[in-house]
Amino acid sequence: MKILWVSMALFFLPTQVLAVTSAEDIATTIMLRGHPCGGTAVSQIEDQADGAGNRTIRATCPNGNRYQVDVSSEGRVSVKRLN
Amino acid sequence: MVLGLFLSSPIIPTVQAGCVKQVEPEANIEHVSETGNIKANKTDANKIESSTKKKVEAEPVAVVKTIPKKAAKTVQKKSVQTPEISLEQLVGRLKETKAIGFLTKLAIRSDVFDFRDTVESYRKKKAFEANAEMLKGRFDGLLLKIMTLLERDPDLSKDIHLARDSIWKSFVEVQS
Numbered sequence A: 001m002k003i004l005w006v007s008m009a010l011f012f013l014p015t016q017v018l019a020v021t022s023a024e025d026i027a028t029t030i031m032l033r034g035h036p037c038g039g040t041a042v043s044q045i046e047d048q049a050d051g052a053g054n055r056t057i058r059a060t061c062p063n064g065n066r067y068q069v070d071v072s073s074e075g076r077v078s079v080k081r082l083n
Numbered sequence B: 001m002v003l004g005l006f007l008s009s010p011i012i013p014t015v016q017a018g019c020v021k022q023v024e025p026e027a028n029i030e031h032v033s034e035t036g037n038i039k040a041n042k043t044d045a046n047k048i049e050s051s052t053k054k055k056v057e058a059e060p061v062a063v064v065k066t067i068p069k070k071a072a073k074t075v076q077k078k079s080v081q082t083p084e085i086s087l088e089q090l091v092g093r094l095k096e097t098k099a100i101g102f103l104t105k106l107a108i109r110s111d112v113f114d115f116r117d118t119v120e121s122y123r124k125k126k127a128f129e130a131n132a133e134m135l136k137g138r139f140d141g142l143l144l145k146i147m148t149l150l151e152r153d154p155d156l157s158k159d160i161h162l163a164r165d166s167i168w169k170s171f172v173e174v175q176s
Helices: A002-012 A023-030 B002-035 B042-081 B086-094 B102-124 B132-152 B155-164 B164-175
Strands: A043-049 A055-060 A066-071 A077-082
Touching: A023 A043, A023 A055, A023 A066, A023 B102, A023 B132, A023 B155, A055 B086, A066 B102, A077 B102, B086 B102, B086 B155, B086 B164, B102 B132, B132 B155, B132 B164, B155 B164
Parallel strands: none
Antiparallel strands: A043 A055, A055 A066, A066 A077
16 A cells, blocks of 8 residues: 555656657757747658668647758758748 | 755855945944833933934944945956856757757758858958947847747756856967
8 A cells, every 4th residue: 555655646746857759859940940930849741761870750839841851871860941 | 956056155155245335234223222220211312212223323424334335246257257158068958858849950950050161251351340330239039049949958058157258268269
């Protein structure tokens, strides 16, 4: 019973730093590269990775703009608009 | 947290010193009231009251004279102690923080590398000194961007703000 109460208390304890969701992360990256997004979270996320370590993410912003975020194997991030 | 410990340590002695200075006159007042015969003579009591009032009025002058000197010293100590945040720690904390996502961290990293390359190119052209103000402005903008992104981790944001001079120096010194 005690374990249950302790686990419940830990569950409801407020964390100091709230984790960011991937939708918020992508939206922030798009805005950081100077593109308008119209909100703090994207939708319709498509994530693809090739064998060389490059990653391509496509997502739609709340304002209707669809973007492609390219992450190179070296960690360079670039954003381009699709529509 | 570490910064808080640094800041809290120099404040305590000054407060204690201030308390000591304020207690001393109160002891004198008690001494006067004990030695003076208040019940025996009203005029004496008035004199004692007036003498204590004078001493009470004199108190703030003594306190004002002593505290600012020590406060000034503590302010100087604070200004010296605040930049003692290692850059390695800050980078480690930036990597570990959950306030910003992985992609955003990569984007910031790219921006920092681009800025470093820009500084290096100006160094090679021997035009760094001439464009130092412009580069410092870009650096401040980059730092402001990072601090804005760290809205959910205010401690880290504050520490980066406090260490901005040492970060700028690291950019300048690496190339020299």
